[in-house]
Amino acid sequence: MSALDALRSPEHTGSNRCWPCTVLNLLLAGAFALWLRFRDRRVLGTLIAASGVAIIYLRGYVVPYTPAFAPKVVAASPLPNEWFHDEQPPEPADGKASLATTDLDGETVLQELVTAGVVEAAGDRLLVAEDLDGPWHEEMRSLAGRSIDELAREVTRSLPHVDETDSLVAEGRSWVVVGPGEGELVARPVAVAELAAYRALADYLDDESTRLAAARALRMFLEECPVCGTGLVETSEVSCCGGYTKPRQTPDEVLACPSCDQRLYTFPSGDYSSH
Ligand SMILES: [Zn+2]
Structure with a gap:
């Protein structure tokens, strides 16, 4: 040295x-x-x-x-x-991108999930009901085996509100591009988790927008990456030594897969109670 x-x-x-x-x-x-x-x-x-x-x-x-x-x-x-910060790769880096377009707020969605028996309270925590958890994870395993192109096609085939999808691979990460033009970039593990949840929820929820919002909300219950099986880590959005802070805004807590280097869920600031 x-x-x-x-x-x-x-x-x-x-x-x-x-x-x-x-x-x-x-x-x-x-x-x-x-x-x-x-x-x-x-x-x-x-x-x-x-x-x-x-x-x-x-x-x-x-x-x-x-x-x-x-x-x-x-x-x-x-x-x-x-x-001062490098141009980010083509990631909608907030982890908020979703296959769902609905804007139901988190609390309403959780309430619907509890009512439908999809999510159950266990002590002071909420858990995905066992009857749903099995089929959901089975769907995720099957979708994880698909290539990103096949996954994109599955999304178009399965979701009535999506007419057009594409795929994008950059720097070892992949996304399903939802919608025309530049579309919305949905990280591969997110697309796998949501599409699988959407399918598994068919028997539980009739309303399309609730079902989509539910598929999105279920991501917060993931413990392992649906694509590679790596344990997810809870981390903060801070990317720089002292914190990349936007003025007057605390960084969000995110659930991320360190192997895929992609975010699975972004907890809204100050709302970790549901996890
Ligand atoms: Zn992963």
Whole structure:
């Protein structure tokens, strides 16, 4: 290990580099160097500027605790956020994309599910009723075996409100594109889970929009990825060291498959009680 490697802080550099931290630190180091220059401390100023840049390059930041405040400063600034965050791959990254178009609120849907006997209360938790859980998981296993193109065709065939689907594969992830034109990108595990639930719910719910909303809501009960079987992890939306915060908004909690690198469910902020 070279002396430089010992100084290097990989968690804040390379692909993990936080651009708000870097930019803010360069500005601060520059301002400090300039201040010294005006105080006739030219050599010291140059030295500070040079070592500041070197440290920011190697360690991501020089001002202590930068990751705790820089993203907030940037988020509050009028500068567009995209300047500091890489263009995301073609993911509707919020995990809210769904095969369902209905806009029933979560509470109404859960109430309907309980009434229909699809979801049962067990102590202080809600569980998917056993009679539904079996068929749902069987459908998911069968759909997981299909290619993404076949899955897209199944979606068109099964859902009356969907006339057109396509598929998209990028960076090892795949989506069913629902609807004409650019459509809505529904992550493959989401499409598998929802289509399977929609089919399994046929005996329980007559109303089409309730059935679709229910298929969507059932995703929150998943414990394993329906495509690869990996255990899902609950994580927060924060993608940057200090938190990629939108002003005045707490990050959502999401249920994600670390292997497929896709989100299965996004819990609305402050509403984890149903899980
Ligand atoms: Zn997976």
